[in-house]
Amino acid sequence: MENFAPVRTDLALEVHEKNQADLKRSGKPVPHPYGEGVEVEEDGNENIHVTRVKITSSEGEKSIGKPIGNYITLDVPKLKENDRDLYENTCRAVAFELERLINIKENDTVLVVGLGNWNITPDALGPKVSKYLMVTRHLHEYLPEQVDDGVRPVCAIAPGVLGLTGIETSDIVKGVIERVRPALVLAIDALASRKMNRINTTIQIADTGISPGSGVGNKRAELSANTMGVPVIAIGIPTVVDAATMANDTIELVVDNLMSYSQEGTDFYKMLKQMDQNDKYALIREVLEHYGGNLVVTPKEMDEVIERVAKVVANGINMALHKNIDINDIDRYLQ
Secondary structure (H helix, E strand, O other): OOOOOOOOOOOHHHHHHHHHHHHHHHOOOOOOOOOOOEEEEEEEOOOOEEEEEEEOOHHHHHHHOOOOEEEEEEEOOOOOOOOHHHHHHHHHHHHHHHHHHOOOOOOOOEEEEEEOOOOOHHHOHHHHHHHOOOOOHHHHHHOHHHOOOOOOOEEEEEEEOHHHHOOOHHHHHHHHHHHHOOOEEEEEEEEEEOOHHHOOOEEEEEOOOEOOOHHHOOOOOOEOHHHHOOOEEEEEEEEEEEHHHHHHHHHHHHHHHHHHHOOOOHHHHHHHHHOOHHHHHHHHHHHHHOOOOOOEEOOOOHHHHHHHHHHHHHHHHHHHHOOOOOHHHHHHHHO
């Protein structure tokens, strides 16, 4: 099953949703409720909805197109709005989900890697998250008597991208790991989605690592336990959407509406609905090539929103890594 191939997205949940929709459309019997090797659990409410997708076998890997592991998605439709209560609750929800995945000792060092290009706003999530972290490794080393109980040694880097440094990000991170020897790496990166309503409103946490840039077709060497030698948890927020995928979804929505309202031309609409998804996507991409190639799209308010969502991720990490630390404590620390 290769349904994930044309879906330009970093979100495991979106590939799962697409596969479920394709199976429902085909009318074929479904032996497993979520597909073989895929387990799904839902939690939360309309403000913060949590979906936990767990891939448990090679069949699940083929279906979703991602390695065996846990993929947690927090959908927060109003995350872009300046709502203090929702902001704090989202920070706590991120912390809660992270704590479920973190399995290290209390005083183990954690390295946070802010991936991305700080000069390009939609790609600057990682570096901006690094700015709001409680970094404490130096305090443990030089001022241990002043470190409160429960404050873990945390260090952070924002290594930039290959085009800025001339060095593969994975090589930089691996060098730091060899020197610092953390027990865990948290990699933060901007992601790609296939739906505009998930831009800046969705947070994905995965315990399988990350391949930077994969969602926009610019795949770099992966950061994972296999390549880094330590567990890697990836945290990301979609900041861009693939234009061809968005156009494809728009066409499907328009056809659905035309089929329900129009009797004339129904056969033509049915033909469009039955057209192979891969062929339809390829056709749209071919059309876009005449206008400068396939594009990725980001909202016009990205400059304002990126700071807010970066603080959400950073504070979720801060509370997950440091015991007895809440948002107000973090604000005081960073002042």
